[in-house]
Amino acid sequence: MNVFGMVRVACASIRTSVGDPAANAREVVGVLERLEGCDVAVFPELCLTGYTCADLFHQPTLLNAALDALAAVVEANAGKPRVVVVGLPLGVGPHLYNVAAVVDGGGVRGIVPKQHIPNYKEFYERRWFRPATGAEPAEVEVLGRPTPFGIDLLFQAEGAGEAGRDAVIGVEICEDLWLPIPPSSFQALAGATLLLNLSASNETIGKSAYRTDLVVGQSGRCLAAYAYAGSGPTESTTDLVFGGHCLIAENGRLLEESRRVGDGRTVERGSYWIERDVDVARVTFQRRSEATFEAPFGLARPFRRIPTGLSLSEPADLKRFVPAAPFVPESGPELKRRCAEIFEIQVAGLAKRVERLPAGTTLHLGVSGGLDSTLALLVAVKTLDLLGLDRKLLRGLTMPGFGTTSRTRTNAVDLMEHLGVSSEAIDIAPLALRTFQDLGHSPFGIDVRGLDVAAFREALHDVPEDRRKDLVFENVQARLRTFLLMSRGFVVGTGDLSEMALGWSTYNADHMSMYNPNCSIPKTLVRFLVMYVAQHEFPEGPARDTLTSIAETTISPELLPPSRRGEILQSTEDALGPYELHDFFLYHLVRVGCTPEKILFLSRFAPFSKAYAPELVAKTLKTFLSRFFAQQYKRSCVPDGPKVGTVSLSPRGDWRMPSDADADAWLRWARD
Known part of the structure; x- marks a missing residue:
């Protein structure tokens, strides 16, 4: 595993020789030879003998050969900083158990027996195996050494230093997962972050979808990574066909799925595997963030922690998809449903607020021709339609100022016309100029005494680009727009989540409204x-x-003068850095709890819309962190609005932070 808590997990389905443990061991070793960078490798249930040996399980010859096969796996893994988990039958006194052997570079670390033995329909395991109840010996002799044995074993990554505290392995076997409360639930509550399942699940129509739901659902309920390795079609097919289904999930999301029998492709009869990096540090963060992650009264169980030789490796590559836009729905069959869901949440929130207003109350919205006001306008229109109200009750106000371009003004007016809402325009330039004069302020050093709007506009064109910095000039315009809107009545807000995170708003201006349906929608x-x-x-x-x-x-507040040709010169992304990066940082800081160093590491693997130089990414992250801390005072008094996704910065909901918190610890990486 690497220092950022990424554990590389492989799930393999091997070519099985039923009743020939030596051949099966060779298959396991062959797979391991091709998984040199892997931290944890899990193989199917009873893979060293084959799951379908039936009454051969009672034969001492097969049981002894299975132990010899285990010894071959141990020898092949000797000295490797890797955990390998294989299935075999094991005799303990008068009983026979279906077990998982956990092997690291130093040998067999522990044996976990199967607890729930299926004995219905096509399954007859109780004919051969005893279910483990916890009354078994705590230790058995395996390959000449005393070895921990039982259903109370967890395996800790001892050789991985501080990061290893997050890497705790729990093991269950096939049917265990199909129970109302699987053993892995108790393992997770006891600290296991990576759950492994050795399985032999036959393929029947529709079963694969349910199996996938079980694995993904259990990873979500347990706030854990879950790796599942299933037996394949080279098991005996006397009565059943096994699909060879392998799955890796994390926190309720499927990371990778293998091929299987019945997926429409040519059946694979050789050994194959899937491999992904799971984030156990993320698992730990999420558990700490959710206070309900604890064992219900009376259900806590004690577990023994067994150290393993899993160690740290350099974070060079990553076998895991890192979305560049984690807030944006993925393309596919659910895309339309996701988008409709987002709109419906926004609309439902605004609708409840609107229906509490006196009948006939008009809604007011500043329409700039930019992205945020456009989305808010679309939501407001849908809200009026939902409530059966006339769209003319929505009054869009466009307020061109000194930075407004003809493109955005035209787009604003045209959009309001297309949507059938009331529209009006008020030029704020005269009001702003009068304010500068009353304040005795000289924007950009221009003496505005005695100037009219036309003369002032002309003077603005002569200001060099490198001197176009004047917060009073910008803030006066922003506050005038809010003043005009709020003087008319109920104002629908437009500011988005990204702007809230960065504090990219004028205090008590565009940061204020009566209700903001965009408040948890990132740019x-x-x-x-x-x-x-x-x-x-x-x-x-x-x-x-x-x-x-x-x-x-171009994304811009349009508060600074455009060029003589009417082009936007004030680009928000030129000033702050790409919003694509800021949203990436926001998600991984707030939702996942990543350190700045880990965020930079993950950014190397995200398929952004363009290639960003590492220096730009680092600079933008520094800007993000500095502003995120410094601008909390604006977030402490924001309007109501609905939470839509997994990240919200509402001071009444998800995010409570002191306005005077120090960002030094988060910025130390930039100085080192």
Whole structure:
């Protein structure tokens, strides 16, 4: 595993020679030789003999050969910083157990017996095996050495230093998972973060989907990684066919799935495997964040922790998909449902607030021709439609100022017309100029006494780009817009989650409203939703063209003067860094609890829309962390709004943070 808590796990389904442990051991060893970078490798149930040996399990010849096969696996793994888990039958006194042997570079570390023995329909395991109840000997002799034995074993990564505290392995076998409360549930509550299942599950119509749901669901309920290795089609097919299904899941999400019998591809009769990095540090963070992750009264069980030789490795590569836009729904059959769900949550939140207003109350929304106000406008229109109210009750107000371009103004006006809402325009330039004069302020050093708007605009064009920095100039315009909106009545907010995280708003201006349906929608998702609506709600025509133009417009508050040609010069992303990176950082800091160093590591593997230089990524992360801490005071008093995704910065909900917290510990990496 690496220092960031990534454990590389492989699940293998081997070519099985039923009743020939030596041949099966060779298959296991052959797979291990090709898994040199793997930390944990799990193989199927009874893989050293074959699951389908039936009454041969009673034969001493087979049992002794299984132990010889285990010895061959131990020898092949000797000295390796790796954990290997294989299945075999094991005689303990007068009883025979279906067990998983946990092997590391120093030998067999422990033996975990199967607890729940199926004996229904096609399964007859009780004919051969005894279910483990916890009354078994705590230690048995295996390969000439005393070895921990029992259903109370967990395996700790002792050689991985501080990171190894997060890597605790629990093992269950096949049917154990299909119980109402699987053993892995107790293992997880006792600290196991990586759950392994050695399985022999026959393939029948529809069973694979249910099996996948079990694995993914158990990883979610246990807040754990779950790796499942199933026997394949080279088991005996006298009565059954085994699918060779292998799965790796984490925290309720499927990371990887192997091929299997019945998936529509040519049946694979050789050994194969899947391999992924699971994040046990993330598991630990999530458990600490959820106070309900604890054993119900009377259900806690004691476990023995067995040290293993799993050690740290250099974090060079990553076998895991890292989404560049973690807030954006993935393409596929569920895309439309996800987008509809997002809109419906926003609409439901705003609708409840609107229905508590006096009948006929108008809604007011500042429409700038930018992404955020466009999304809020779409949500407000859907809300009025849901409540059966006239869209004209929504009054869109566009307020061009000194930085407004003809493109955004045209888009704002056109969009309101397409959607059938009331619209109005108020030029705030005269009000802003009068405010500068009343304040005695000289924007960019320009003496505004006696100037009219036209003369002031002309003077602004002569200000060099490197001197276009004046917060008073920007804040006055932003606050005037809010003043005009709130003077009229109920204001629908437009600010998004990314802006809240960065504090990219003027205090008590565009950061304030009566209700904000965008408050937990990050910028990357805002852009995606606007494009989605353009393509699916308006398949053709002027509305689609307008929405597409808005989505492709440079992100800007348009508070600084444009060029003489009317082009936007104030790019938010030029000032702060790409929103794509900021949203990536936000997700991994708040949702996953990553350190800055781990965020930088993960960013190396994310397929961003463009290749970002490492220096830019580091610079943007420093900007993000600095602003995230410094701007908390704005988040401490934000309007109501609905939580939509897994990350929210509401001070009444998910995120409570002191406004004067120190970011030094989070920024130390930038100085080292």
